[in-house]
Amino acid sequence: MKKNMFMLLAFSLVLLLSACTSGTAGDSSESSVDGNDPTSPKKDSLVVAYEADAATLMANIDVNYVTDAQIRNIYDPLIDRDGKTGDFVPVLAESWENVDEHTWKIQLKEGIKFHNGADFNAEAAKYSIDFILDEANQSFYRSRWVDVKEVKVISPTEIEIITSKPFPSLIQRIAEDLLVIEPGYVEEVGLDEAAKKPVGTGAYKFVEWSRDNYLKLEAFDEYWKGKPAIKSLEFRYIPEFSARLSAFLSGEVDLFKNIPVDSVDSITNDDHSKVAEVASARINYLALNNFYEGPLQDEKVRQAINYAVDVDELLNGVLNGHGTKMTGPLSQINNDYTETAEYGYDVEKAKALLKEAGHEPESLTLTLDTPNGRYPMDTQIAQAIASQLQRIGITVNVQTNEWGNHLEKIRNREMKDMFILGWGPAFDAQSTVENLFTKVAPYSGFYDEELEKEIYRVNQLFDEQERFDGFSDLQHKLVEKAAWVPLWQQSDLYAVRKDLKFTPRVDEKIQAYEMSWE
Incomplete structure (x- = not known):
């Protein structure tokens, strides 16, 4: 019964309403905004606006949606949630097994590389969990993981997690908290540098971070799921909503979340824009x-x-x-x-x-x-x-x-x-x-x-x-x-460029790998 209710309420609704309005975005450069000019190259860049900067680019430290939504394009989790149903789905993990009340085994995928060429393996998975548990790292996730006693490497593709108390919600914690870090890189450059120039296995590699201005990423063409359609990704920080809206309507920004309800009409009435909505x-x-x-x-x-x-x-x-x-x-x-x-x-x-x-x-x-x-x-x-x-x-x-x-x-x-x-x-x-x-x-x-x-x-x-x-x-x-x-x-209400293929997720993640231009 609970499951049916979840499925019913979690579905996404995308509203595609448009009307011609004089003086709206794209009047002077229509082909660059809507991509309808057959002579112009297909757009492959994306700019997403946020109301605030990420607190850090280091995984597994900051419990903050704005941080998490950005860095999940750089790092991969072991386990994720399906964007439509919220069900658990494997990512870097191949499968998982609850052996007993204190023991979990996780089988990992093979052949996956970090952005710096290092191999993803069981040592990286163990290191990422140990990173949360280490008090010196001051992770805000630590209070959720204190019942983890030990992580053992069984083989290059398998880890075993031992808990001090029964921990039936461990898979939830892995899916919602844990991103995988490259141990050699962090140890080589130090935590401060790794928090400014991150390395992960995700679909996008770090390019440049200007505090309180923008974060620029580029596609990782060796990404294990395949080459991303969006080649250049920028997160731009615009604290004031009116400025975000103006940047969106002028074509400077392609996507942003949390439209105030009194501004929905200004977006749906724009010739190049749409609103996407989901019960999050x-x-x-x-x-x-x-x-x-x-x-x-x-x-x-x-x-x-x-x-x-x-x-x-x-x-x-x-x-x-x-x-x-x-x-x-x-x-x-x-x-x-x-x-x-x-x-x-x-x-x-x-x-x-x-x-x-x-x-x-x-x-x-x-x-x-x-x-x-x-x-x-x-x-x-x-x-x-x-x-x-x-x-x-x-x-x-x-x-x-x-x-x-x-x-x-x-x-x-x-x-x-x-x-x-x-x-x-x-x-x-x-x-x-x-x-x-x-x-x-x-x-x-x-x-x-x-x-x-x-x-x-x-x-x-x-x-x-x-x-x-x-x-x-x-x-x-x-x-x-x-x-x-x-x-x-x-x-959740999103402002979306009309020709951007985007489906909002019930877990609010902004995954550029899932997007493309028409």
Whole structure:
């Protein structure tokens, strides 16, 4: 039943709407934009705009979508997810086997080369996992991998992973976290240099990185899957949405993600553009931060905030319906989703709970941090939430952060009362629940000692039904404790050049190898 629901909600919808508009992009250089001039060579370059730079080009360090989406064009994983269904698919791995509760074997592909000519083998796979486990590397993935005790090289094409505790979700961790590094290169040039000039087995090789400006890559013609159709790939960093939109409509940029809903028409009405949409596996939420010594450490105050935020109004009034409402910590696209009770919008109940907690609503002044342009209409959502809380008397000061600074404040526990964040791809319960509701997880905004013990207990359950039931119970408890205000499963909107063959993925990856020009 869960699987069918996943398949139903994960399908992608591409909207191809166009109308003639005078003065739009391409009027003066139509052949270079749309490629319809039969005398011009077929386009083989691609420019993708992002709102922020990658934090690093080194794999297995930064838990950050903007970083990950770029470097996955340079590095390959052992295991990936299918872009349409989210199912696990082999990449550098040939197959995998769960031997027992503490042992996994992974068979690797042969004949694959890194960009520098080195062979991919079991030593490289082991090195990449050990890199995450080594505290000296300060990987933000490490908290997810601490139960890995040892990685053994069995042969040049096989590794064995030994865990200190039962680790039934290891394949999820491999698929979502792990990219393969070339050991000899990192040891030769050092971590700092490898983080600036990366070497992987991926479809694209490093060319040039200008901090806060662009990252340029070129096709790796010896790529094991075959030569990429896109020969030149550039990621260009344009923080302001209006500037990204202008660059796109002028033909400087071919693709970008997260169109605000109020700008969809300006793209669909352009003669050379289209909008692609997919119900992604990303969730958006309002964190009620109990790491901060303030009123939100009180469960009744958090419950009051849940009753005071009208999610339906936000979804319909600000996002124009582009999203699927959530009532708990997991979206319906998640394999471990269970239906949870909805708080609903109840102003009087919110006021009553605040008084029970010893607060007059008018006495409360809270801070709400939000990124600007990272998620669809994120700043507008934050302002709308502030207005809704003002209706019951609470004053909310909205703090807008640059994306990198926003993440750093969360990791350093510098956030105050509330913050806007998304999480994904979120296909299984553990990757969300463990990483957002435990003390050591870098992006957690809520911690409860008893719940954490239960999270770690359920993590180790190999029995499928017991594991599902355990995470079901945790979802209910997190709702009861008002750990968040759940918002919605994000609907991803992409601006796409009309003649670019592009299908959005449910896991949000931007894989240039999968694209080509008509």
